[in-house]
Amino acid sequence: MNKQPLRLTINGRERQILVAPYYSLLDTLRDELQLTGTKKGCDEGDCGACTVILDGQPVTSCLVLALSAQGSEVTTVEGLATPETLHPVQQAFIERGGLQCGYCTQGLIMAAVGLLQDNPQPSAEEVKFAIGNNLCRCTGYTKVVEAILLAAERMAEVE
Ligand code: FES
Ligand code: FES
Missing domain, CATH: 3.10.20.30 (Beta-grasp domain)
Incomplete structure (x- = not known):
């Protein structure tokens, strides 16, 4: 074709x-x-x-x-990142241990970035809903949710 x-x-x-x-x-x-x-x-x-x-x-x-x-x-x-610094969501994933093998990680990060653009201060339930289509086989979701909430907190402080 x-x-x-x-x-x-x-x-x-x-x-x-x-x-x-x-x-x-x-x-x-x-x-x-x-x-x-x-x-x-x-x-x-x-x-x-x-x-x-x-x-x-x-x-x-x-x-x-x-x-x-x-x-x-x-x-x-x-x-997402600049040469100087990671995006706050990327940084929070590292700090909260929100990844292991990393295969799912970029998808989770992009889902989180999309959420925080629309809803800068989401609840844990809203975060879970936003990443509901993202499967992770090794880390589980607790640390991922914590990381996204931490990123939201930090992004709010900067604004
Ligand atoms: S590769 Fe697109 S949803 Fe799995
Ligand atoms: S970190 Fe391995 S699949 Fe999510």
């Missing part, structure tokens, strides 16, 4: 590439743009490992056709 042009703003930078019409946003990020921080777990929308922020909302990028995101803004885990 002929590739078609796709224009996206990814982590603040405009990118123009050619993609096959059947390519998902996840495969486009990983295979065409070498942004491999976004992980492929199930490729069926069940695990959340592929979560990115698309036009302000967290989405499972394996379920988004790349061409349907034409002209959109995408933030991946590579777009």
